[in-house]
Amino acid sequence: MRILALNGSVRKYGNSEILLKQALMGAQAEGAEVEILNLTEYDIGPCKGCGLCLFKDNVCQVKDNTHQIFERIDACDGLILGAPCYFLELTAIVKQLIDRCWIRGHNQVGLKRKPASVIVPYATRGWIPYIFMQANILFNVLCLDKINQAAVCTQGISEVVLDQDALDLADRMGRELACAAKTEDHTYRGEKGVCPSCHDNLLRVLKDRETIECPTCGMRGKLNLTDGKIDVAFDDKAWEDFRFRLNVSYNHFAYHIAPSKDYFVRTREERKIKSQKYRDYLAK
């Protein structure tokens, strides 16, 4: 059983790396083989939006070494992501990786699900509203079940070694990840959030001012106030809209993306004529 850590920090021996390594030590104590990849040491180029992966070859055409990361992810039995929060969310390398997962996100039929956790060192309380959102997206498109999440307040380089509770937490997360991989029990063990799927506390208020939605999962519910407390209610139907559910994600590809090819071909001439002025404008 192999546990993979993905490090989204540029800092060498920084807090993300330390927390991940502590988690891997925990996983190793449970019998796991372990591995760490520093994402920033890989050339992860931006998705070009060329659509060839979807419409032609089923393979990403960008020539860099992102595929090496995917190979490691495919070879592992459990994954832990660590990345710092510098500005309200995780570092850009994580988003870059998410964008490169496009075709993988639409090829999930028959894939085995694996457990995953995320740990995020950050500096200032109150400046971390979106830190779990990217991890939730990444895990869902990679067919990973999140079993835990944690944010650790720490700032200067390697400062987290002064926080034994944080190290213990990371160790525990590594152990439970290895156990989850072994037993295939992917039950979520972390602090529960309002969204019953991703356990984040983000909510989007729809413009009808009646409906709220988990922006990551697309699940919809209602807000109620009970004794001054906000109660967020998702009924069973909400799960039907869960955007990463296999049939929802499949429908998205089959009916919202693939048929756009026909539309694209049909509108070719009109687009060509109408877009000419934009090709000419400011052209060198």
Next chain:
Amino acid sequence: MTKILAKLRYFPGDALEEFKESDLQAIGDKFGTVVSYEKMERREMKNGLLMENTMHSKIEEITQEVITIEGDEENNVSNCIRALYKKYRCPRTSYSLMGSNEAGHKVAWRLMEESGVGGWE
């Protein structure tokens, strides 16, 4: 000849609730428009999932439910489409109004973009 014709193409999972012809007719009657319904079904069960290869198909031929609204008065058509969006949400894709005439496309598209009407944002 009808002045305004809008076609709303709903693909699997797009509509908030099941279309019933009686409901559609009632909405059409309420706003002095004609509302009709057509369903295409090409999916087959594979690996426990309803699947269909849509990559090389014409949009009009893939699995979908098409609601057609016809009327002569823009205000009536607009109110009818508004009621349909309220009940079912608006369709989602840039090609979901294919087959509409220019006037119908304009009304249906503008309502999708109107704050709080389309049901998605």
